[in-house]
Every structure is written in C-alpha cells, then in structure tokens.
Amino acid sequence: MSSQVMAPAAGGNGASAPARGRSSKSLPYLLLLPAALLLAVVLGYPIVRLVILSLNQAKLRDLVKGTEAWNNFANYTKILGDSEFWAVLGRTIIFAAICVVATMVLGMMLALLLARLGRVARLLLSISLLMAWSTPQVTATQVWQWIFDTRYGLVNWALVRVGLTGFDNHSWLAEPASLLTVAGVVVVWGALPFVALTIYAGRTQIDESLYEAAGMDGATPWQVFRAITVPMLAPIITMLAALSTIWDFRVFTQVYLLQQAGGITSETNLISIHAYRTSFSGNDFGGGAAIAVVMVLVLMSFSVFYVRRMLKEVSS
Numbered sequence: 001m002s003s004q005v006m007a008p009a010a011g012g013n014g015a016s017a018p019a020r021g022r023s024s025k026s027l028p029y030l031l032l033l034p035a036a037l038l039l040a041v042v043l044g045y046p047i048v049r050l051v052i053l054s055l056n057q058a059k060l061r062d063l064v065k066g067t068e069a070w071n072n073f074a075n076y077t078k079i080l081g082d083s084e085f086w087a088v089l090g091r092t093i094i095f096a097a098i099c100v101v102a103t104m105v106l107g108m109m110l111a112l113l114l115a116r117l118g119r120v121a122r123l124l125l126s127i128s129l130l131m132a133w134s135t136p137q138v139t140a141t142q143v144w145q146w147i148f149d150t151r152y153g154l155v156n157w158a159l160v161r162v163g164l165t166g167f168d169n170h171s172w173l174a175e176p177a178s179l180l181t182v183a184g185v186v187v188v189w190g191a192l193p194f195v196a197l198t199i200y201a202g203r204t205q206i207d208e209s210l211y212e213a214a215g216m217d218g219a220t221p222w223q224v225f226r227a228i229t230v231p232m233l234a235p236i237i238t239m240l241a242a243l244s245t246i247w248d249f250r251v252f253t254q255v256y257l258l259q260q261a262g263g264i265t266s267e268t269n270l271i272s273i274h275a276y277r278t279s280f281s282g283n284d285f286g287g288g289a290a291i292a293v294v295m296v297l298v299l300m301s302f303s304v305f306y307v308r309r310m311l312k313e314v315s316s
Contacts (some may be wrong), residue, residue: 047296054289063285075290084266085274085291089298092271095180096248102188103244104237107195112229114200126197133193137253144186145261148172173262179255180268186254191247195240202236203229234313242306246299252276271295 054075056068079085110129114122132140147154150171159167172178206228214224230237252272259265259273269277271291279288 050289050292050296053286054293056286058285058289059283060285068286071286075286076294079287079290079294088269088271088274089294091180091269092249095184095251095270096245099184099187099191099248099251100241100244102184103191103195103248104241106188107192107240108199108237110192110196111199111203112225114196115203129193129196132189135190137190138257140190141186141254141257144182144189145173145258148182171262173258173264176264176267179258179262179264183251183255183258183268186258187248187251190254191244195244198240199233199236202233206232235310238306238310238313242303242310245302245306249299249302250295 053068055070055072056062057071057074058068062068110125114125117125135143146152148156150156150169153172155172156167156170159170172182210228210232211224214228219227250272251270255268255270256273256276259268262268265277272295275288275291275295278291279285282288
C-alpha cells in the first residue's frame with residue numbers, strides 16, 4: 001500500500017525538477033524585464049523618432065503643427081553631397097582621435113603616479129581629480145577661457161615670462177587651429193580624472209609578485225610596463241578608449257562656448273555643432289536629424305570594433 005502511495009510522489013518530484021530548473025533560469029530575465037522595457041522606451045523612442053525625422057522635410061513650423069513632409073532619403077543625399085559635411089566629419093574624427101590619445105596617455109601616467117605615491121599624496125591627488133571631474137562643463141570652459149585670455153590669461157603671461165616672443169596679447173580664439181587646441185585641452189582635462197582613477201583601480205588588482213619577479217629578472221620599467229601592466233589592463237584600457245571615443249566624438253559644449261567667445265564658427269564646427277546649426281540656425285530639422293543619424297552610425301561602427309576587441313582580450 002505504501003509503495004503505491006510513494007510511486008506517484010517520486011514521479012511528481014522528478015517532473016517538477018525540470019520545471020524548477022526552467023523557472024530558475026528565466027528568473028533573472030524576468031527581473032531585468034522592467035528595466036529593459038524602460039530603457040527601450042527612454043532610449044529607443046528618441047532614436048526611432050530621430051530616424052523618422054531624418055526622412056522628412058521639416059522646419060520649425062512643421063514640427064509645431066505636425067505637418068512634416070516625407071521625402072525619403074533626400075536629406076541624406078543632400079548632406080552626403082555637401083563638401084562642408086565631409087570637412088566637418090573629418091575635423092571631428094581628427095579632433096576626437098587626438099583627444100582620445102592624449103586622454104589615455106596622460107590618464108595612464110597619472111594612474112601609475114597614483115600607484116607610486118604615498119597615502120597622503122595619493123589622497124590629495126585623488127580628491128583634486130574628483131573635483132575636476134565634478135566641475136560642470138560650462139564652468140570649466142569659462143575658467144579655461146580666462147586662462148587663455150588675450151590680455152589677462154595665465155598662459156600668455158607664463159609664455160612671455162619664459163622668454164617666448166609673439167605671445168604678448170596673443171588671441172588663442174582668433175584662429176581655428178588654436179581654438180580647437182584650447183577646446184581639446186578643456187576636453188582632455190575633464191576626461192582625465194575618470195580615466196586615471198579607473199586605470200589606477202585596475203592597477204591595484206595586479207599581483208605585486210609579478211612586478212617583484214620582473215625586478216629580480218632585471219627587467220627595466222619600460223619592459224615591466226609592456227609585459228605586465230598593459231596586458232593585465234588591456235580590457236580596461238579598451239573600454240576606456242571606447243568610452244572616450246564616444247564622448248569626444250560628440251563634444252558640443254566646450255567648442256560651442258569657445259566659438260561664441262572667439263567668433264569663429266564654420267571653420268571650427270564639429271559634427272554635433274553642425275547638426276545643431278543645421279537644425280536651428282538653418283531651420284532644417286530633417287537635415288539636422290540626418291546628420292545626427294550619420295553620427296550615430298559612425299559611433300556604432302567604432303563601438304562594435306571596441307566591443308569585439310574587448311571580448312577578444314577578456315577571453316584570451
């Protein structure tokens with residue numbers, strides 16, 4: 001009698017085990033579903049709206065009244081056939097590449113410096129970096145604009161004091177190249193704290209015995225850096241390079257404010273500013289949206305490259 005009662009119980013336990021396994025595997029996805037839906041709405045809708053707008057002829061009046069006219073790929077044909085667009089795109093790529101390289105090199109140097117400093121000095125430097133990182137972009141740009149001021153700037157004063165000629169009342173915002181140089185300094189200065197502190201955090205996770213063994217083998221600091229530090233931090237470096245590329249490619253505030261101060265616009269436009277001016281100054285929101293879509297596609301291509309490289313480094 002007892003065997004007849006126990007048999008169904010055993011069978012019931014066996015049947016419920018796969019069900020529990022399936023439910024436990026799907027539970028994480030169910031928990032992530034609300035956040036995924038929220039991101040899809042918050043991030044997905046603007047992108048979809050941007051793409052739709054890029055396929056329409058739309059002025060400000062059309063946006064207010066909802067009378068956009070569908071024109072297929074006319075906006076893309078127009079911007080891709082515009083020599084100014086290609087000049088802006090090339091300028092943006094060069095500007096972003098220089099800023100990324102400078103940020104990564106200086107960030108690595110600061111991270112290695114943090115690893116060698118004593119506790120008090122490291123704390124003070126870390127606080128200084130965090131204060132710089134927390135400074136709003138508008139405020140930071142205005143401070144650097146004063147540092148490079150023509151008459152009262154610290155840069156001109158220091159260059160004249162060390163004996164360099166031609167920098168007395170030199171205007172850094174009067175030429176496109178020097179204006180973008182100042183903008184690059186502001187961008188790199190604002191990005192350095194995040195890069196330096198992140199690399200330093202990764203550096204603290206490297207086993208010190210590796211460096212001790214390399215020192216016993218007679219390796220030079222440069223050899224240690226190439227053979228130990230860089231390979232161990234490769235995924236972090238790749239991730240930071242990807243983020244820096246995205247941030248620097250879509251720089252807007254720093255360059256726009258310096259343009260307002262220097263009076264140079266078309267020769268220093270980056271792609272984000274070009275999209276803004278096309279939309280608002282040119283009253284061509286369809287064309288501005290098309291430029292923004294192209295910018296997103298370029299960033300996606302960079303992101304795919306970085307992600308594939310980072311996954312390869314993590315798996316190796």
